[in-house]
Amino acid sequence: MSYETLVRLRNDPEASGTDLFAAAGELRDSFVRSEHLIGLLPGDAPELLVAALERAGQAGVVDAWLELGRLLAYGAAPWAPYPERDVAASIAAYQEADRAGSLTGALSWVRIAYFASSADHESDAARRLDELLAAHPDDPTVLLLSGYLRFQGYGYPVDQEAAARFHLAAAERGSADAAFEMSVLYATGSGVPGDQDESLRWTFRAAELGSVRAMGNLGVFHATGQGVDKDPAIALDWYAKAADAGHPNSAFTAGVMCLTGDGGLPVDEARAATFFARAEELGFDVDEELDYMDLARPKI
Structure with missing residues (x-):
């Protein structure tokens, strides 16, 4: 119709x-x-x-x-x-x-031009962003993009320290993506001193603000004991939150944890099936990946 x-x-x-x-x-x-x-x-x-x-x-x-x-x-x-x-x-x-x-x-x-690395739009994108920054100096998305472009040298000279300042300003104004970038910058020592504790703090902050990548990373951290106590149950909780927020890999990982009883968790085939359905809904090829791992979907 x-x-x-x-x-x-x-x-x-x-x-x-x-x-x-x-x-x-x-x-x-x-x-x-x-x-x-x-x-x-x-x-x-x-x-x-x-x-x-x-x-x-x-x-x-x-x-x-x-x-x-x-x-x-x-x-x-x-x-x-x-x-x-x-x-x-x-x-x-x-x-x-x-x-x-x-x-x-x-x-x-x-x-879009930045993430596509479009050479045809590079100079125009930087010029337009300068105009937007002048008109909207406190807009978190404008600040975030200003950090992205300067970090990668898209339309500007590469300047990691300036990128970090823009990401910090965006994060302080509530940008989840910028908070996640701060976690990466501190983890790698890019534009700021390397500091794993500060990186973890920013990962938690990014997750609080809604970053699905941060939620997924916290799942990894708790599953492996990276910077936090190893706790499969907490890891599953973070993977579940990331899955609900639209992260396909986290949905699949949560499904595998429930399917196999990873880390001593109780096997829950019904919940695993729900996570696999969510991963598939988000575009993840569940059956191919399960086959690679020599696993199969539960027959619910």
Whole structure:
């Protein structure tokens, strides 16, 4: 039904941008519900979705450019990588939102360009970030990106100490990603003195702020006794939190711990199956990895 509605709107020259955007959202949700896997969506559904969002954006719906940029960078879901990934087109869509006055659009295209190491956008990304920093000096995402780009030398000279200062400022303003970066910087002695205790403190802080990578790392630390007491039960708790927050590797690891009774934990096949289902939902190839480990899913 969502596909047919969007086809009708596409063929109606009087259709509003708002209606196109709403119908495009319904088609996107069809991909999220895996309707493409059971033959409910025609083959041109991804192209229709892109065209509808472009038209809605051109009609003045800024959120349509933001959604198009996201879809072109990440797909509708881990199990539905549609429309096809197109970094350049994603950047262009976010830039349209930026030109319409969206701070999210501006930050998003700079971020996508940085993580893609796009040479075509490097100088423009640094220039735009300087403008954003001048206009929003306390924005944690602006500060985080300023740290990223300077650490890697993307559009700026490599400067790890400056990167650390930006990450610290972002972390102090509530950025979970920046707090995680501080944990890495202290662990490696990059831009700050190496300090494993400080690294662990920042890992806990990042987890408190919602960093799934920090949660997963705390699972590893408690499973191995790295910097903390070895405790499989606490490790499983952290892996479970990371899985709930969207970390596929943690979901799989939690499943293996429950399946095998790792570290003396009670075997819980039902819970293992739940973790494996979560890992698969997040795009992890559970069966292949279990086969590699000479394990199999519990038959629940």
